[in-house]
Amino acid sequence: MPELPEVETICRDLNAALLNQTIERVEVLDPRVIRLLSQDGLKNALTANTFKKIFRRGKALIFELGQGPYTLVVQPMMTGQLIVSQQRAYPPACRIALIFLNGQRLYYNDQRVFGRWQLVQNLNEINHVRTMGPEPLARSFTQRLLSEKLKKHHRPIKPLLMEPSFIAGIGNIYASEILFEAQIDPRRPADSLNAQEAGRLFHSIQSVLREAVRLRGSSVNTYVDGKGEKGTFMTRIRVYQQDGKPCSQCGGEIQKIVQAQRSTFMCLNCQQ
DNA sequence: AGGTCGACCTGGCAGC
DNA sequence: TGCTGCCAGGTCGACC
Numbered sequence: 001m002p003e004l005p006e007v008e009t010i011c012r013d014l015n016a017a018l019l020n021q022t023i024e025r026v027e028v029l030d031p032r033v034i035r036l037l038s039q040d041g042l043k044n045a046l047t048a049n050t051f052k053k054i055f056r057r058g059k060a061l062i063f064e065l066g067q068g069p070y071t072l073v074v075q076p077m078m079t080g081q082l083i084v085s086q087q088r089a090y091p092p093a094c095r096i097a098l099i100f101l102n103g104q105r106l107y108y109n110d111q112r113v114f115g116r117w118q119l120v121q122n123l124n125e126i127n128h129v130r131t132m133g134p135e136p137l138a139r140s141f142t143q144r145l146l147s148e149k150l151k152k153h154h155r156p157i158k159p160l161l162m163e164p165s166f167i168a169g170i171g172n173i174y175a176s177e178i179l180f181e182a183q184i185d186p187r188r189p190a191d192s193l194n195a196q197e198a199g200r201l202f203h204s205i206q207s208v209l210r211e212a213v214r215l216r217g218s219s220v221n222t223y224v225d226g227k228g229e230k231g232t233f234m235t236r237i238r239v240y241q242q243d244g245k246p247c248s249q250c251g252g253e254i255q256k257i258v259q260a261q262r263s264t265f266m267c268l269n270c271q272q
Numbered sequence: 273a274g275g276t277c278g279a280c281c282t283g284g285c286a287g288c
Numbered sequence: 289t290g291c292t293g294c295c296a297g298g299t300c301g302a303c304c
Binding site for chain 3: 003059075076077078079112114115116127128162164171172173198220221259262263
């Protein structure tokens with residue numbers, strides 16, 4: 001399920017393959033993905049147009065178009081895939097296909113149809129983007145900023161880390177991995193972390209996400225990159241879905257707990 | 273305003 | 289075998 005490292009990987013692959021290529025045709029196989037937008041609206045905006053810049057904000061992919069007033073925003077959510085291919089046959093769960101003049105195709109596949117394609121004139125039209133917290137790998141994200149934000153919340157640190165308005169791009173997999181790396185109990189109230197713990201958390205956020213980007217993401221379930229290939233961060237995962245297995249640090253058993261209706265994985269010995 | 277909770281979706285799998 | 293029900297998790301709106 002695409003979190004920051006997975007969306008970043010897709011973004012790089014799409015930039016390498018699609019920039020300034022002319023879109024010849026748009027096929028909407030499942031209109032649920034575009035919701036409020038009409039099929040004609042999407043087709044009119046994209047046909048004969050190009051992507052001049054593709055970037056990521058949190059877990060959203062943003063496509064700046066060569067012409068016209070619109071920007072395309074794609075949120076893959078849990079099961080959305082964006083794959084560049086020359087194959088003419090639709091892949092499984094294909095919902096939208098863009099056919100480029102040079103024969104390439106961009107397939108949007110989404111098993112559970114949670115993902116969204118939207119056209120906006122200003123990114124702030126999307127509430128989620130407007131209220132989104134800092135990018136954890138940006139230079140502007142500092143240990144001091146994190147410490148100040150932690151003090152403002154009393155809820156458990158793990159669901160807070162997953163809150164897009166707190167920090168952009170961290171989902172269920174990396175929240176558990178980051179807290180294991182930082183040796184912090186996911187149930188701790190955010191405002192109970194001392195300066196040293198906040199420092200460990202800051203460094204773990206950056207080191208875990210950077211390593212996951214380097215390894216092109218984690219293919220725990222359906223995630224594949226822009227070429228349709230799996231990431232390799234799974235080999236580095238230490239707690240996510242590892243319940244019942246020994247902790248890599250102490251040999252104790254990894255536990256699964258539930259927080260805010262989501263699974264959290266942790267080592268009771270190592271995380272205090 | 274901070275925080276919680278259910279809804280949105282489909283496929284895989286456990287249990288009977 | 290075939291059915292039911294649960295689980296996966298990012299986002300959003302309703303509600304306290």
